[in-house]
Amino acid sequence: MQxxxxxxPNSSIVFIGDSITDAGRLExxxxxxxxGYVHFVAYRLLAKYPEYxxxxxxxxxxxxxxxxxxxRWERDCLNHKPDILSVLIGVNDVFRxxxxxxxxxxLLDEYQLTYxxxxxxxxxxxxxxxxxxxxxxxxxxxxxxxxKALQQYIHAVRALAEEFDAVLVPLQELIDKKIKKVPPExxxxxxxxxxxxxHAWIAQRWLEATKL
Numbered sequence: 001m002q003x004x005x006x007x008x009p010n011s012s013i014v015f016i017g018d019s020i021t022d023a024g025r026l027e028x029x030x031x032x033x034x035x036g037y038v039h040f041v042a043y044r045l046l047a048k049y050p051e052y053x054x055x056x057x058x059x060x061x062x063x064x065x066x067x068x069x070x071x072r073w074e075r076d077c078l079n080h081k082p083d084i085l086s087v088l089i090g091v092n093d094v095f096r097x098x099x100x101x102x103x104x105x106x107l108l109d110e111y112q113l114t115y116x117x118x119x120x121x122x123x124x125x126x127x128x129x130x131x132x133x134x135x136x137x138x139x140x141x142x143x144x145x146x147x148k149a150l151q152q153y154i155h156a157v158r159a160l161a162e163e164f165d166a167v168l169v170p171l172q173e174l175i176d177k178k179i180k181k182v183p184p185e186x187x188x189x190x191x192x193x194x195x196x197x198x199h200a201w202i203a204q205r206w207l208e209a210t211k212l
Contacts, residue, residue: 002167004211005084005129012055013045014080016069017088017133019193020202021060033058035196040203045212065093065106066114073118082128086206089115090135090153091192098146112156119164130166131210132157136175137191138184138198169209171202 015021015038023036033039033056042056059076061068066089069077077085096105106114122128134154139147154172161168175187178201184191187198194202 001161002129002165005131005167007045007049007052007054007212008083009052010055011052011083012057012081013042013084013086014077014082015041015056015058015060015086015088016077017060018064018092019060019062020091020199021058021088022062023060023199025058025060034060036194036199037202037206040200041206044203044207048212060088063092064089065096065104066090066111066118067093067106069118070114073121077118077122078125081126082122083126084129084131085122086131086133087115087119088133088135090157091137091150094135094146094150094153095192097149108152108156111153112160115156115160116163119160119166123164130161130164131169131206132161132164132166133169133206134158134171134173136172138175138179138187138194139191140179140184167210169206171205174205 020036021038023034023038024030025032025034033042038058045054045056057080069089090111093106093111096102119130134157135150137147137150141147158168160166188194
């Protein structure tokens with residue numbers, strides 16, 4: 001796995017994922033980055049490297065699974081010709097197995113195969129640098145069925161990070177450590193969607209992992 005990202009002038013940085021990445025990015029008050037972790041990362045990079053003319057693009061869409069990313073990969077990833085691609089996906093794939101939406105859930109085999117194929121496509125076309133973020137829950141109940149199932153998806157992301165020499169942002173591992181001191185309800189009211197301060201915390205973890 002990579003341990004840092006080397007930033008170059010005129011780099012195109014694409015963030016893709018679900019609602020955690022989306023974070024209201026199309027609402028007038030929050031354009032173009034949303035109010036979430038992408039907002040904090042983007043403005044940090046733009047302020048730190050104003051001479052680099054960075055192109056930062058958020059293409060997150062609320063409710064997405066890896067299957068949805070597959071449908072829009074060309075439009076929302078490949079067409080932006082990323083030099084750096086950051087992906088956060090998986091919690092909807094899991095949660096829908098436990099919320100009566102099994103037809104919209106994505107089981108582990110499909111998740112792994114689709115994720116690998118999409119990364120192969122973008123690496124083959126642009127040889128971009130990859131940043132893979134672990135899907136996560138703010139949960140201190142290790143017997144929670146969704147949390148237990150999510151661990152397999154996290155392991156899949158870690159394996160893909162190894163295979164594709166990507167930077168891994170180990171969010172669940174870091175959250176599990178932090179919630180020993182800060183209870184999960186301070187991060188989120190539904191175990192999934194971070195409060196704004198928690199988005200800032202996630203952005204810090206992204207910046208630490210990439211060393212940007």
